[in-house]
Amino acid sequence: MGHIYDIVFSPGSGLSHVFLSTHGKFGMNTEAGGSRKCKAVFLDRDGVINRKLPENNYVKSYQEFELLPGVRTAMSIFSRLGYLLVVVTNQRGIARGLMDEDSLNCVHDYMKRQLLEHGIVLDGVYHCPHDRDEGCNCRKPQPGMILEACRHFDIDLDQSYLVGDSDSDMAAALNAGVRAIRISTNNDVNAYLTFQSLLDFAHHLQEVERQLDKTSHGDSNEQSRRSE
Ligand SMILES: [Mg+2]
Numbered sequence: 001m002g003h004i005y006d007i008v009f010s011p012g013s014g015l016s017h018v019f020l021s022t023h024g025k026f027g028m029n030t031e032a033g034g035s036r037k038c039k040a041v042f043l044d045r046d047g048v049i050n051r052k053l054p055e056n057n058y059v060k061s062y063q064e065f066e067l068l069p070g071v072r073t074a075m076s077i078f079s080r081l082g083y084l085l086v087v088v089t090n091q092r093g094i095a096r097g098l099m100d101e102d103s104l105n106c107v108h109d110y111m112k113r114q115l116l117e118h119g120i121v122l123d124g125v126y127h128c129p130h131d132r133d134e135g136c137n138c139r140k141p142q143p144g145m146i147l148e149a150c151r152h153f154d155i156d157l158d159q160s161y162l163v164g165d166s167d168s169d170m171a172a173a174l175n176a177g178v179r180a181i182r183i184s185t186n187n188d189v190n191a192y193l194t195f196q197s198l199l200d201f202a203h204h205l206q207e208v209e210r211q212l213d214k215t216s217h218g219d220s221n222e223q224s225r226r227s228e
């Protein structure tokens, strides 16, 4: 199974405001039945968060990692709307010996730092290091990484989305049972919705949530009354 990176809450540290804002995402989806499951935006990495390299090239060092325009704004919007941010990425360059776990960790540390500078905390980063023929259950289109995150964070897939730029992302979403958002300039009939960029989807989701808010004035005071 892929590697998981966890954020540890440290309210006493100088970054407490960042971590507390993440903490606020947990248990925001209070339903009538009292369920407190989380909602999440699952994010493919290459082509969604950072610029994709040409076919069969892998981001092996942070110098090759370039955030796409609007990604930070988009992630801030998702966070503000109460969504966990969970990256799920296939990295078969590891199986092919083109990079190792350490260099991938360096790339991901760089990604997290670049986002944290803007107050964005990734809740989880999962990767599959296996090759196509290894028969693992984490490499997309398999749903393993999504399902593991679901168990770890108690995520409600019905309230969540997976954003990707490839057919295997769409298939993984289908296999996991979560709505698939395709980032593409062409409409994808297999996707729930298609957008040209992550930011376009974030603006759409913002509008959807605004409409939901209007129709259901949930008891927003409820969670502040929760006992500590
Ligand atoms: Mg991709």
Ligand SMILES: [Zn+2]
Residues within 6 Å of the ligand: 002, 128, 129, 130, 136, 137, 138, 139
């Ligand atoms: Zn795998």
